[in-house]
Amino acid sequence: MVCMDCNVRLNTSRVLVVSRNRESREWLATMLFLSGFHSIKVETGKQAVEHFRDYLPWLVITEVFSPDEDSISAVEQIKHLAGDIFVPTLFISHTTNDEVLQLCLDAGGDDFIQGPLTNPALVKAKLAAMQRISQLYHEVHGLHQLLQREEEIAEELLSGAIEAGNAECEKVRIYKRPASIFCGDVQLTAYRPNGDVNVLLGDFTGHGLTSVIGALPLSETFRAMTRKGYAGDDILHQINDKLKALLPTGMFLATIMVTISQDEGQAYVWNCGMPSVLVLSGSEKALKCTVESLDPPLGIVPGFKTSPARVIPLEENDRILLISDGVQEARNRAGDMFGDARLLAAAHEGMAKNQLADHVIAKVSQFMGNRVQDDDVSLIEIPGDVRAPLVPQNPLSKSMVDIDALEQHGQGWCWSIDLQGKSLSRINPVPMLLSQLQEMEGHTEHWQTVFTILTELYVNALDHGVLQLSSDLKASPEGFPLYYQEREAKLSALEQGYVRIALDYMPKLDGGQLRIRVEDSGDGFDYRHWLATHAEISDEQALSGRGIRLVSELVETLNYSDKGATVEVYFSW
Numbered sequence: 001m002v003c004m005d006c007n008v009r010l011n012t013s014r015v016l017v018v019s020r021n022r023e024s025r026e027w028l029a030t031m032l033f034l035s036g037f038h039s040i041k042v043e044t045g046k047q048a049v050e051h052f053r054d055y056l057p058w059l060v061i062t063e064v065f066s067p068d069e070d071s072i073s074a075v076e077q078i079k080h081l082a083g084d085i086f087v088p089t090l091f092i093s094h095t096t097n098d099e100v101l102q103l104c105l106d107a108g109g110d111d112f113i114q115g116p117l118t119n120p121a122l123v124k125a126k127l128a129a130m131q132r133i134s135q136l137y138h139e140v141h142g143l144h145q146l147l148q149r150e151e152e153i154a155e156e157l158l159s160g161a162i163e164a165g166n167a168e169c170e171k172v173r174i175y176k177r178p179a180s181i182f183c184g185d186v187q188l189t190a191y192r193p194n195g196d197v198n199v200l201l202g203d204f205t206g207h208g209l210t211s212v213i214g215a216l217p218l219s220e221t222f223r224a225m226t227r228k229g230y231a232g233d234d235i236l237h238q239i240n241d242k243l244k245a246l247l248p249t250g251m252f253l254a255t256i257m258v259t260i261s262q263d264e265g266q267a268y269v270w271n272c273g274m275p276s277v278l279v280l281s282g283s284e285k286a287l288k289c290t291v292e293s294l295d296p297p298l299g300i301v302p303g304f305k306t307s308p309a310r311v312i313p314l315e316e317n318d319r320i321l322l323i324s325d326g327v328q329e330a331r332n333r334a335g336d337m338f339g340d341a342r343l344l345a346a347a348h349e350g351m352a353k354n355q356l357a358d359h360v361i362a363k364v365s366q367f368m369g370n371r372v373q374d375d376d377v378s379l380i381e382i383p384g385d386v387r388a389p390l391v392p393q394n395p396l397s398k399s400m401v402d403i404d405a406l407e408q409h410g411q412g413w414c415w416s417i418d419l420q421g422k423s424l425s426r427i428n429p430v431p432m433l434l435s436q437l438q439e440m441e442g443h444t445e446h447w448q449t450v451f452t453i454l455t456e457l458y459v460n461a462l463d464h465g466v467l468q469l470s471s472d473l474k475a476s477p478e479g480f481p482l483y484y485q486e487r488e489a490k491l492s493a494l495e496q497g498y499v500r501i502a503l504d505y506m507p508k509l510d511g512g513q514l515r516i517r518v519e520d521s522g523d524g525f526d527y528r529h530w531l532a533t534h535a536e537i538s539d540e541q542a543l544s545g546r547g548i549r550l551v552s553e554l555v556e557t558l559n560y561s562d563k564g565a566t567v568e569v570y571f572s573w
Contacts, residue, residue: 010082014037014058017029018060024063025043031127058087059130061090062090086133090110091109092112093114162215165223166190172197172199179373179374184203184376185376186201186202186215188223190223198235199260200222200255200258202256203253203254203255204253214243214247218253235257236272237304237306241303244300254272256277258320258322265313266313269310270309271291274325275328278323279312279318279320280321282315285348287347287348316383319356319384322379323379326373326377327364330374330377331371331373332368332369338364346363349363361379412506413504414505415433415505418500421495422495429458441512450514452551454516457501459547460518460567461519461567462499466521468523469486473486497520499521500518500519512572518566520566522565524563556570
């Protein structure tokens with residue numbers, strides 16, 4: 001047991017006895033000694049507080065005779081010193097006056113013994129009861145601390161997974177103050193391929209741990225679809241369907257999504273069940289327009305389609321303010337809500353000071369005072385000139401659709417990627433290739449096999465073709481760490497070389513066929529000799545070289561050319 005004010009452990013063998021009557025103190029000390037406790041005997045309340053600090057007893061037994069006795073005040077001080085730690089207090093009362101008894105309870109008294117003290121069995125029973133209550137309290141307190149710590153760790157991990165992936169939009173101001181350890185509000189930012197910025201503020205039902213069930217799938221869907229260039233309404237539709245399938249009945253997500261298009265000089269705003277969006281003019285320092293909610297929250301109606309976005313022309317110094325309902329509904333000590341009028345006034349003042357978000361936050365905090373908030377408070381300020389930083393295109397990496405091949409094959413298509421030099425050390429083309437297949441031909445179980453084929457062929461081309469790594473290093477289990485150390489070293493120093501991958505897809509009436517061609521800049525290898533010498537070696541006997549055998553088992557044909565620097569396979573289903 002730890003005294004929070006003193007940060008040291010309470011002594012479970014010591015009991016503080018407070019009485020002005022010497023005979024009562026000695027009688028209680030004897031009863032405590034027979035029960036296995038050591039007594040700390042004092043006469044006054046002031047002495048009780050001092051001895052509690054010095055000896056840290058786990059139990060206080062004090063007599064009270066009238067409301068004027070300082071033992072009542074002493075108990076209040078001891079309870080304060082103990083902080084969150086339970087120190088049971090047993091009052092010995094020589095009166096049945098209800099007023100006195102109420103004062104004892106208000107001070108923190110936990111039980112009574114009616115004086116005078118003449119019954120040893122009753123004292124022992126009271127001591128046993130206080131021990132049980134104290135032990136139960138400390139067990140619950142320990143479990144609460146453990147739960148709180150686990151929630152804190154989970155919140156750190158969850159926040160890292162959700163918010164760490166936000167685009168580094170330095171100009172976007174994000175603020176949140178949770179009502180509990182977990183915040184039910186989610187703030188997301190991401191760049192579209194064309195440089196547009198997507199911003200999302202979401203408010204899940206309630207707050208606490210249960211309110212963040214959908215936060216991970218929400219953030220993953222938002223970022224993945226934004227990166228692929230999907231429009232805001234498509235993203236919201238997908239989020240709605242995912243949350244409808246995931247969230248339990250009664251849970252949903254109110255959300256605002258904003259797309260800032262610098263090229264067009266305007267914002268696209270969707271409001272699904274959130275407070276009105278404020279758009280403020282930078283030149284006039286006044287409200288430009290509001291965007292009210294036109295659609296219900298997400299996760300309620302399956303297949304829900306949002307209303308068309310509200311399109312707002314933007315100037316460079318304009319500001320868009322997104323808030324959760326925790327801002328408007330913040331209450332002061334009198335129970336009054338912050339409300340729309342105070343919000344608008346704070347926004348006007350903030351624009352005049354060029355400190356929109358900070359000023360609104362300060363006003364809300366000032367209004368609430370020290371009152372405990374009822375809901376999560378979130379706010380996002382978006383400037384009119386925010387956009388993705390310009391990133392020069394890497395001329396050594398390209399992906400394209402082969403139009404000539406498309407025309408030749410009619411319904412088929414060809415897609416290729418060419419990675420050169422340092423691009424090989426930072427880009428893994430296999431997920432890109434698989435994503436292209438899924439996007440063009442939909443999801444199918446066959447792509448798992450294609451993923452394996454692509455991975456093996458690409459790794460062989462990079463490791464043995466471009467990097468010229470020898471499989472001899474993997475001849476024993478001890479050689480694998482050396483192999484990967486050398487691989488990392490060569491990748492870090494790589495300046496030249498290339499790997500080219502081309503996919504040629506042709507649909508069939510009963511399935512389809514995929515030609516995969518992988519070419520590298522290496523010197524090739526004696527593939528005829530390799531096939532002849534490794535054909536009879538089982539996977540159990542060989543620690544390396546199993547990839548080519550695996551590929552040959554999965555595909556219809558496997559052909560090498562260019563002295564082994566080019567491989568071509570056909571996979572059909």
